Amino acid sequence: MRGVTRAWFVFLLVFLFPGLLPTPSAWAQIATAELNGRVTDESGAVLPGATVTVTQTATGLVRTVVTESTGTYLISNLPTGPYRLEVMLQGFRTYVQTGIVLQVGATPTINAVLALGALEEAVTVEAAAPLVDVRSAGISNVVEQERIVELPLQGRQVTDLLVISGAAVQTGSVSSRGFPGGVNISVAGGLPTGVGYTLDGAVHNNPQQNTNLPLPFPDALQEFRVATSGLSAQNGVHSGAAVNAITKSGTNRFSGNAFEFLRDHRFNAISPFAAKDPDGKPQDDGLKRSQFGGTLGGPIVKDKLFFFGAYQGTVLRCGRRSSTTR
Numbered sequence: 185m186r187g188v189t190r191a192w193f194v195f196l197l198v199f200l201f202p203g204l205l206p207t208p209s210a211w212a213q214i215a216t217a218e219l220n221g222r223v224t225d226e227s228g229a230v231l232p233g234a235t236v237t238v239t240q241t242a243t244g245l246v247r248t249v250v251t252e253s254t255g256t257y258l259i260s261n262l263p264t265g266p267y268r269l270e271v272m273l274q275g276f277r278t279y280v281q282t283g284i285v286l287q288v289g290a291t292p293t294i295n296a297v298l299a300l301g302a303l304e305e306a307v308t309v310e311a312a313a314p315l316v317d318v319r320s321a322g323i324s325n326v327v328e329q330e331r332i333v334e335l336p337l338q339g340r341q342v343t344d345l346l347v348i349s350g351a352a353v354q355t356g357s358v359s360s361r362g363f364p365g366g367v368n369i370s371v372a373g374g375l376p377t378g379v380g381y382t383l384d385g386a387v388h389n390n391p392q393q394n395t396n397l398p399l400p401f402p403d404a405l406q407e408f409r410v411a412t413s414g415l416s417a418q419n420g421v422h423s424g425a426a427v428n429a430i431t432k433s434g435t436n437r438f439s440g441n442a443f444e445f446l447r448d449h450r451f452n453a454i455s456p457f458a459a460k461d462p463d464g465k466p467q468d469d470g471l472k473r474s475q476f477g478g479t480l481g482g483p484i485v486k487d488k489l490f491f492f493g494a495y496q497g498t499v500l501r502c503g504r505r506s507s508t509t510r
Contacts, residue, residue, distance in 0.1 A: 215385035215430050217286035218260040221294040223251050223271055223279075230255025231298060234273040238284075241266045242435040244487030264288050264406065264430060269296070277301035281309040287326045288430050289409045292317050324411035325349040329432075332402045340445070340475060340496075342399045342408075343367045346427060349410035358395050365398040366390060371412050371425035378424025384431055399429060403441060403479050404494035406432045434490030438482035447473040472501040 223234045234251045242265050251257045264286050271279040276298035284294070292315035299307060327345050337344050343365060346352055351372040358366035368376035377394040381387070388397045399405065408429035415426055449471045458466045476499075481492035 214382050214428055215288060216261045217264055217288065217290040217292075218258065218262060219267070219269070219284075219286065219292060219294060220256065220258045221296060222255045223257065223273075223296045223298065224255055225276070225298055226300070231273055231276070234271055234276075234296075234298070236296075237270045237272070238262065239268045239270070241268055242437070243490065244436060262286055263433070264290075265435075269294060271296040271298065272303060273298055274303060275300065276303070278303060278306040279309070280306050283310050284315070287328075287409065288407055289324070289411075289428050290315070290317060290326075291320050320416075322411050322415055323413045324409050326407055326409045328407050329405070332405055332407070337402065340401055341365055341367075342402055342405055342429075343369070343396060346410060349412065351412050352410070352425070358390075358393055361392070363390055363398055366393065366395040368395060369425075371410075374424030376424075380424075380426045381429070382427070383429050388429070396427070400431055400494070401477070401496040403443065403477070403496070404431055406430045432479065432481060432492055432494070434481035434483060434492040436483050436486055436490075438480075440478060440480035442476075442478035444474060444476040447471060470502055472499070474499045 219238060223231045223236070225231055230251075230253075232251050232253045232255055234255070234257075235248060236251060236257045236259070237246060237248045238259055239246050240263060243263070245263065247259050247262065249257050249259055267284040267286060269279075269281040269284055277300070279296045279298055281294065281296070284292075286292070294315070327348065332342060332345060335345060335348075344354075346367075346369055347354055353370055355368045355370050355376045358368065369379055370376045371379060379396070381389050381396045381399075383397075383399065388399075389395065390397050399408075408427055411426040411428070449468045452468070452471065454466045454468050458468065460466050475496060477494070477496035479492070479494040481490065483490050
């Protein structure tokens, strides 16, 4: 009996809450961000041995490194989200920068200048200017969660937003043998099958047609990055472009939403070519289409363990079909 209980527990973890399980770092490198920079004093001299600490304000995640002999630091595999940067060194004032937001696949550079003074004194900087990425040679664009949710989408297909990244055009949908939501997108004149897709760091291409597998619906997707040129080695295999998407995750704050999108034949105009009843009344198509669902996320153990779940259902009913009459 105890073995059966343990088996059911493992089943729930793997299939219902996959975000709770640790994932290999190789999978996570594409789905995360990194932060780098140099620490100097007011004269421009490098400061080795300074302690650099970044804290994700939404989950309490803390990462700490020490600057090298050249005064540089590098913190990789950081989950996306808002961060607070703190730099400390004996004999200097503490440098604090807030308002840092790391996006998927980003490698921004943040340099810190420490002033002489007591360690208890702090110089706080609020990040207002956009972060500068000088480590990546490629061209890419990030579509944030706000645009994913607010921009109009036919059928709430997130793939329709890929074309707003620039140099991309949709050449059609996949055949009936493919997965629903698959699209053929050509980037900068490349092959429609030359776009590589990753979701949360894992390959997300349909191996049969080399197009995308279905992406999460807008409310469950955090953001995605479309790299159109200068792809790095981690985006190998596909020559056209790379789409790097990540789903939402839980934080220290309970949050969620509920939604429903409705289309009904009573709100639509009847086609002038629609068939007519025996009494001469035009027939409508009887369409009833409803997309509904919601999301919920929050902490299980504060600063340590979180959950996030999302659901979307679609109900489609279509009665009599309109037809062309002569």
